[in-house]
Amino acid sequence: MSSVREATLDVLRQCGMHRIFANPGSTEVAFLADLPDDLEFVLALHEGSVVGMATGHAIATGRPAFVNLHTTAGLGNAVGALATARVNRAPLVVVVGQQDRRHLALEPFLAGRLDGLAGAYPVWVNQPVLPQDVPAAVRRAWHEAVQHRGPAIVVVPMDDWSALVDPALGLAAPMTVRRAGSAPGPAADELAGLLDDAANPVVVVGAGADDRATWHALVSLVERLGAPVWQEAFGARAGFPQDHPRFAGHLPAGRSRLRSVLTGHDVALVVGTGAFRQYPYEPGPLVPDGLTVAVVSDDPDELHHSRADLAVLADPAALCAAVADRITSRRAAGEVVAAARPEPVDPPAPGEPMRARHVFAALAERLPRDVVLVEETPSTRPELHRLLPAREPRGFVSAAMGGLGFGLPAAAGLRMGDPTRPVVAVLGDGSSLYGIQGLWSAARYGCGALFVVLSNGRYAVMDRLADRAGGKAPWPAFDDVSVHGLAQALGCPARRVSDHADLLAVLDEVVPTLPDRIEPLLLDVPVRIERGFEP
Structure with a gap:
């Protein structure tokens, strides 16, 4: 087990944010005290200067800069500078302190009414529901700041930093996000390489793949790849022809059974849905060890709440068609039916009720x-x-x-x-x-x-x-x-x-x-x- 603080500092390192621009207050001490030597604290004497320095740093490096602000006063003082950062298209990850979550309902001293305080200037604002969601929220803030070129805000109650997280659970945010745009070549190359290197890949489809062009592209990809195809749990629409020999069925909605289905696979390509929708909650890891997850969707929110190593924002049909053209065919081994077809249903016996x-x-x-x-x-x-x-x-x-x-x-x-x-x-x-x-x-x-x-x-x-x-x-x-x-x-x-x-x-x-x-x-x-x- 590691603390929320330790996991969040790891996210800062992974995202290349090694400087923390701040003017600290009491709600931030638990985060900032005993800062590791590989992270540099940069002090400014007013929050406008904090954000101004971070904005200049982001413009100079082309990467998001990290800002730490002190609850209502700090965020309020910084609003003008945050507006400038937004108009200047400067990506910032802004963590705002909040009073201890255990007595927020009583509105203690320094409790902030932070929702909406910065107006429409942030590109994204979030207060995680649970402490263990903080590291994923910070990583998503990084992706949101990059995509929308502006400040993304995460509000963190001060007691969250000492809470424990299980690293085996992973983060509900992708490690890497690619934006394929109108030319999916580089992203298609990356996905094709991942699939070609896989010993036993699997494909998962969702409602976002429910159109004729995506079905056609997926059928071509799957038949070349020789992989089974699963439909997402609780899918609102079908993402693949369910009478195709490669269709394996619908994913279970519990973690243990999901891990059982995915065990033995080393790469999962998820198309048109997030990774992975579940109900009801079960403890334990979401996916088995050793599984690399790549998600393709044209819905950025779907990507950002996925447990994934790679996420690609793209039109699923265009990207899957491009990947299908690039992967090496594995059909030499012959076609294998992924799942048995349903057994015939006998009619009810005389006097037996219908089912x-x-x-x-x-x-x-x-x-x-x-x-x-x-x-x-x-x-x-x-x-x-x-x-x-x-x-x-x-x-x-x-x-x-x-x-x-x-x-x-x-x-x-x-x-x-x-x-x-x-x-x-x-x-x-x-x-x-x-x-x-x-x-x-x-x-x-x-x-x-x-x-x-x-x-x-x-x-x-x-x-x-x-x-x-x-x-x-x-x-x-x-x-x-x-x-x-x-x-x-x-x-x-x-x-x-x-x-x-x-x-x-x-x-x-x-x-x-x-x-x-x-x-x-x-x-x-x-x-x-x-x-x-x-x-």
Whole structure:
């Protein structure tokens, strides 16, 4: 274990910031006392001079200079100079002291109301939620200052410096950020070299890769590289054709299982998402030892909160195509299927209730390749992924934030926005009730989507989480709510499916009409949900 201070000083060294420009106060003593000999303290007698000197240093070197300011008074005194630094396009990393976090709620003496104090002049401002996030925030401030050519501010409560961090966890910020721009040559060369040198690379894709150009580039890259492809956990859209032989499945959302999947790989190329999205929190390292992670995205925020050695800000399609052209083909070893295809699902026995897998299997046999599948069924999402792979770009859409109520109205909007593609929404009954009024609009404006509602009259995920926590859920079932009745009251045609045979008959009748359908339809399908659940 090392302290937050020691880890932050290491970040300063790694970023080449060996001078600390400051006019110190009491909230900075824990950071500055006993400064190591390889770091130079530069004193100025007023904060305007502190920032002015740092600005000149940054202009002369072309690299960010490091500034340490004293809570409200120090930052307030420096605002004019920070404005000058911003207009002069001088990159600065500014750490501002704050009172002890343990009694900030009481507004002790020298507690600063620092948010917004410098106005719009900083290019980025952050107060880390936890002490162990401080080193990563300082590294991100360095990248933000470089990218936006101005001062980036990190507010650090004084007691954070003595807190401990586990170096095995790594920093939630990339070591190196490249900006490929319109000419991805140098970045593509670097990534191609990294992949060519890898003994066992792996590719991870996310929602930011969900377009035809990126799919085409990734397929070319993966087929030359001979690597398995995993979809990010809780991805809102599919970043790769999920019926491709190299598609391995969806990454697990827990650290231990993620490490298990990635163990044995030495390089992970992550495209169109951060590295790595997780839920719920688990202690321990995020990735196995020895894994080099490179992230490619056109979203700078996605890059900056990644646990990565290399991050490249670029158009994923253009960069992946350039990398594919540069890497050495490994196809001589022959094609290997990365993951077994799903086993056939037997229909329910006579008198046995339907399960979600029976519904998904029936849809899988009937839905056209270009269907847009909208998902909001948290308790059965893993089975849906397994049985209903996305086969075309924009073939899978879900809520990126995880809040309920997105799927039903989004399906109507997707059909309205592109009436050339059939749209099917698969929803839990609990999820559907958050956006049920969207059916009125779907009917009113002729959005011919099919809404398949899996009805079990309860919040199954919440029940399972309560079971796992060993507690009794206080919320009741709502199996007295009629989803198809609500749909009909809102002017949307709806049918209650009685059993598996009825489901197959309805789908055989309705699915062929989806491409040209104007009138929406809701199917209320009773299912029994299994108790086990792994996100």
